[in-house]
Amino acid sequence: MTAPRSRRSSRSRRAEHTADTRRALVRAARTLFAERGYTATGTEDIVAAAQVTRGALYHHFKDKADLFRAVMGECAQDMAERLVEQETARAESESGDAWTLLRHGFQSFLDACNDPDFQRIVLVEGPAVLGHSAWDALVEEHGYVLLAEELTRAIDEGSISPMPIGPLTRMLAALISEASLYIARAEDHETARKEAGEVLERLLTGLSRTDA
Amino acid sequence: MTAPRSRRSSRSRRAEHTADTRRALVRAARTLFAERGYTATGTEDIVAAAQVTRGALYHHFKDKADLFRAVMGECAQDMAERLVEQETARAESESGDAWTLLRHGFQSFLDACNDPDFQRIVLVEGPAVLGHSAWDALVEEHGYVLLAEELTRAIDEGSISPMPIGPLTRMLAALISEASLYIARAEDHETARKEAGEVLERLLTGLSRTDA
DNA sequence: TCCTGTTCCATACAGACTGTATGTTAGAAG
DNA sequence: CTTCTAACATACAGTCTGTATGGAACAGGA
Known part of the structure; x- marks a missing residue:
């Protein structure tokens, strides 16, 4: 090319x-x-x-959709880089058990998704413009891998109980995506962020192995 | 009109x-x-x-988008009717504590979302064609109300711990939507359904008040 | 009954937009 | 210096949406 x-x-x-x-x-x-x-x-x-x-x-x-694919790829790439950056920074600064580290990771993931370009292009327009398969391939390549790795490691370490990683990854990503859209759309971002974070926190406790 | x-x-x-x-x-x-x-x-x-x-x-x-809005409204309406139908049927057939009833409700909600028209029109095309506001208004009118009522009742009855209903409703809806899309797209629907159901089950346990 | 107005729909037209085909220029290669 | 090709610019054709115009059918009042 x-x-x-x-x-x-x-x-x-x-x-x-x-x-x-x-x-x-x-x-x-x-x-x-x-x-x-x-x-x-x-x-x-x-x-x-x-x-x-x-x-x-x-x-x-090739055509307009091909340009869009490049744009969305760049957005996804930026997001992925931002995530690993946050991840490494938090891994060495914070300390604690793997479980709390993972929970905090999801919260900062939620904050990172608070980006107009990312939300509109990747989350809203993406699935409709590219088909489902093309969109999924892009997200698989750039974003899901990181989340999947993190979750796999959490399972191996025993932080969360063993579960099928495929659906778990997608569903958690969708959860955080929707939460970010909810926050962005709310009138009062402050309280929306707090409430969404609280709900996310509660849902995540279901994954914990401590109550198994 | x-x-x-x-x-x-x-x-x-x-x-x-x-x-x-x-x-x-x-x-x-x-x-x-x-x-x-x-x-x-x-x-x-x-x-x-x-x-x-x-x-x-x-x-x-008025225009093509207006026609789409009518179509999506019909899809959402069909889904809502199907849900209340299932809901009432299950409420009188099954018996058990409110918590298990709610969990089973979500599982059948997941099954109901397994509909090509609904997935493509409401979940994929909808947000991109109509803006976010118009799409949200439609879903708010047809679908969210039921889910929100159910959740409010669950909180009042003490099945799940008290939480902000707004984000909770949206996030759970997104969770189930993504799960249904994952199942529909999978090669092996059977195992995908089982795995997604399992993950959903685990996440929901985080809402339960039993571990509070 | 006749006239009038409105609803409902068909047809014709104008504007916009995408993709392609063709032309042109500047740099690289020999 | 010649030649070839990548990297554009321009012109054109096809398609699609929305609108404006026109007509047919029905309702209602005098």
């Missing part, structure tokens, strides 16, 4: 400029998709914001 | 025929939206299936 490049020529200005236009397109599309949604955003709007023409868009991407 | 009808003229053939075309449009749109999705379905396809012209469509509905 990014040019066959048979000989490696030390990152020419040419190739650099090409990557620039592509990035500009993705960035512009990301902003507009997040603001107005997929269908309400015309390709003309995107190329205008990126200061190129429609020819550039259709040279780099 | 359905004619001012100043004098009540005993449901003339005229009005009946009018209602017929409207129903035909909604039915045709429902089938096509569920099969191909919203954007992939042209208004020409809909009126062809309903055996009318586009003029009829734009006479009864």
